[in-house]
Amino acid sequence: MEAPVLPILEFQDKIAETVEENPVVVIIGETGSGKSTQLSQILHRRGYTRSGAIAITQPRRVAAVTVARRVASELGVPLGEEVGYAIRFEDRTSNRTCIKYLTDGCLLRESLSNPELNQYSVIILDEAHERSLNTDILLGLMKRLIKRRSSNLKVLITSATLDGVKVSRFFSGCPVLNVPGTLFPVEKLYSTERPTNYVESCLKTALDIHVREPPGDVLIFMTGQDDIDKMVSKLEERIQNLEEGSCIDAIVLPLHGSLPPEMQIRVFSPAPPNCRRFIVATNIAETSLTVDGIVYVIDSGFVKQRQYNPSTGMYSLDVVQISRVQADQRAGRAGRTRPGKCYRLYPKTIYNEEFLDATIPEIQRSSLAGSVLHLKSLSLSDIDILKFDFLDPPSRESLEDALRQLYLIDAIDENGEITDIGKSMAELPLEPSLARTLLEANELGCLSQALTVTAMLSAEVSIHPTRSKNKEKKRKQSFSRIPDGSGWGDHIQLLQVFESWHLADYDPNWCTDNELHVRSMKFSKDVRKQLSQIIQKIAKGSTDVEFGVRQRKSDKDYQKIRRALCKGYGNQLAERMLHHNGYHTLGYRSQLVQVHPSSVLEADEDGQLPDYVVYHELIYTSRPFMRSVCAVEMPWVQPILKKLEKMNIHKLR
DNA sequence: GAGCACTGC
Incomplete structure (x- = not known):
């Protein structure tokens, strides 16, 4: 053709x-x-x-x-x-x-x-x-x-x-x-006001289209999995209740990132004859996946966005208004095969006056430690990081936050110069704290374990809470098949989970049996391999990347790997408060935080959590939480606190 | 006692 x-x-x-x-x-x-x-x-x-x-x-x-x-x-x-x-x-x-x-x-x-x-x-x-x-x-x-x-x-x-x-x-x-492009015109239809309940409003619009408009598939943009599931079941129910023969058939399909691949693929098979498809999707359908056959778009005008606050070091996931660029991109999805219609569930004045021109760029919504380390390691001598020419510069606060973090984990010295450690860290495709952990682990002789932990964390393997918490565990130890971190926390659990999978010869069924995503487990295996290759190239002296499951038996308290984690997460430490299990973070901006309820970190006989922990990230949901924590010891924390006292941000660029 | 949009080395 x-x-x-x-x-x-x-x-x-x-x-x-x-x-x-x-x-x-x-x-x-x-x-x-x-x-x-x-x-x-x-x-x-x-x-x-x-x-x-x-x-x-x-x-x-x-x-x-x-x-x-x-x-x-x-x-x-x-x-x-x-x-x-x-x-x-x-x-x-x-x-x-x-x-x-x-x-x-x-x-x-x-x-x-x-x-x-x-x-x-x-x-x-x-x-x-x-x-x-x-x-x-x-x-x-x-x-x-x-x-x-x-x-x-x-x-x-x-x-x-x-x-x-x-x-x-x-x-x-x-x-x-x-x-110019080859898009067909898309007619934009605005609501007269913002709906109080946008799920209901989407539902009503979808049914109106189904009853009144000629055939053609409908793409509905919503913010997240919960709303999508709600919408799918309500829409199915309402369509079933329509009078027999009053309109063509319909199928309703969810589409979001956490859907298994075989479910995602369903949106690529066209609708059967005389049938209309409703695709209820997140942002994934805005740019990442292109669904054919869409003639109608319903745009809620919202998106869920992750943002980093450099003044607290905390992430949050917020529902925010989309930008005009995003709104136009969404509308364009209706014009790929023939002229289409886009139903915007907000008034035109909101589009014109409230929406931003473009989405706030990621560089202004992320922690910049990794990017700053990269720029520092290019050793372009004339780079003052605070004056680097960005299209949209991140805030000074955000850059200073990155510099402080890098200093605390030895990637830059007190004058802001990149160190040898920092240069090696930049070579590793990991966020700085994990890269630092890996290098320290190599010094301490627990590289293999650290490779596993960092790979699991960067693959974002999530472990579902399968029973095994306190009471049940005491009742019957053999009940819980998935390792629990031996009380030391989530990093150690990730390590044990991967080692179990290794002992099961990387059988995909082992993952499914334990409610682990095969995709992310395989990804972590690939990451681990890539990291082993890189560290063997950059690290001087001996590197032991092979599994030492048996040798580790003498190391029941995971001293070495926890010590390496403490060094790597020197910028992500927390101390428990007296008499209760709340923590405050240790750093130049102390925050009150709690261990996330999904953590496997265990309290002692008196119900007290460890005095010191490191955390992988701070996330603000209903409250500020530390997610993925590991118990560490006071003597390891002391030198980092000393360093913190010495820190002078004005010299650090 | 909580719940997660989407990417990438």
């Missing part, structure tokens, strides 16, 4: 000319413009691959793979030769590769060993309007690079209509090219 002519091809001369004359060009490519597959080919045809390769970044792994596959087939070459891709755990490139798709995280990692990115003649930051943390860091690095690199680097940035000018201004007024 002949592929339709993509709009972007009509502009290829203009694009090539502009790139020739300018180091940086912003491309505003609407959905369906073909920018992701064509920009690289246009520049390839114009000879840009003679002096180096073309890198095209994507914020998501699947996108990098599918787009690379597509381009290879369009050029009629086998994937991995001239056209390839690189994502974590998978490098399908060769020395002949001249068009390389990769995740933004991968390009950032390449910049560690090659800060000038000399192998590339062109770097295209695709989907930059999504403003992922990694893309934002890359934008800042690109701005430096075009000034510094002696060879003729070309940078292209694709953006959305609403912030193209902003990106251009960031790159000293570089040209902005518009490439």
Whole structure:
């Protein structure tokens, strides 16, 4: 079948000319413009691959793979030769590769060993309007690079209509090219007021569409799993109650991230004849997954967003209003196959006056310890981290928070200079506290255990509370099959769980039997392997990454690994308060917190929790909680408190 | 005694 002519091809001369004359060009490519597959080919045809390769970044792994596959087939070459891709755990490139798709995280990692990115003649930051943390860091690095690199680097940035000018201004007024897309028009219908109950309002709108509108699938954007489940069952019930033969059949499908893959795939099979599909989805359907056949969109106007507060060190997950960019992206989902309609459950004045232009970029909503460490390790001597040129700078508070954290775990010294430890930490694809734990564990001789714990934590393996708490456990020990951390806490439990899986020969059924997600367990195994390889390369002296399950028998109290964790989480310590089981965090901003009820940390005979713990994260839900905690000992904590006293933020940049 | 949107190295 002949592929339709993509709009972007009509502009290829203009694009090539502009790139020739300018180091940086912003491309505003609407959905369906073909920018992701064509920009690289246009520049390839114009000879840009003679002096180096073309890198095209994507914020998501699947996108990098599918787009690379597509381009290879369009050029009629086998994937991995001239056209390839690189994502974590998978490098399908060769020395002949001249068009390389990769995740933004991968390009950032390449910049560690090659800060000038000399192998590339062109770097295209695709989907930059999504403003992922990694893309934002890359934008800042690109701005430096075009000034510094002696060879003729070309940078292209694709953006959305609403912030193209902003990106251009960031790159000293570089040209902005518009490439139209192939979307059909979408009619926007606003509510006259904000509904008091948006689940009910979604439900009513969905039924109205079903009864009144011609066939076509409906996509409903909601905030989370709970609301989706509620909506699905209510909608099914109401449709059943409709008069027989009054309208076509309907099926209702949920769609969110924690759904098992086989359930997610269901949305990709088209509706049977004479049947309308209702897809009730989270944000996942906004950019990550594209559902075909959608003609109607119902937009609640809300999204659930994780945010980091640098003044408390705490994360929270809040329901917030979407931005105009997001609202337009959601509406666009109705116009992929024919003209569609978008029902916005908010008045037009709210869209115009209350919604932000664009979503607050991730860089302003995350802890920046990892990113700051990365920038420090590029050892570009002129970098003052507080003056680094970001498209949207994070707050000073957030950067200072990152510097303090890095200092407390020995990644930078009291003058803000990166240390040898810090350099090694940056090599590890882990958040700084886990990287520090791993290095310390290698010194203490418990590397294998630390590899397991850090891999399990970075794969976010969640363990369901299967019985085994206090009373039941005392009644019958053999009842609980899943390890419980021996009272030391959640890190040790993760370690024991992985070791049990190892002893079960990594049988996937073992995971299912114990209510563990096979996907995340496998992921943690891959991470562990990757970490072992990296640490064997960077660590001097002996490294023992092999399992020592038997040898560990003498180490019943997990002294060494807990000690390593205490060092790594030097910035995430808490001390129990007298006479009760509340804690206050130890640091430059003390917070009152509690152990999350999901924790397996155990109290002693007197009902007292350990005096000192480290925590993986602070999360504010109904109250401030420490999630994933591990018991540590006072003597290990003392030196960190000493360091805290000495800290002077004014010297730390 | 609580409950989690989505990505990525």
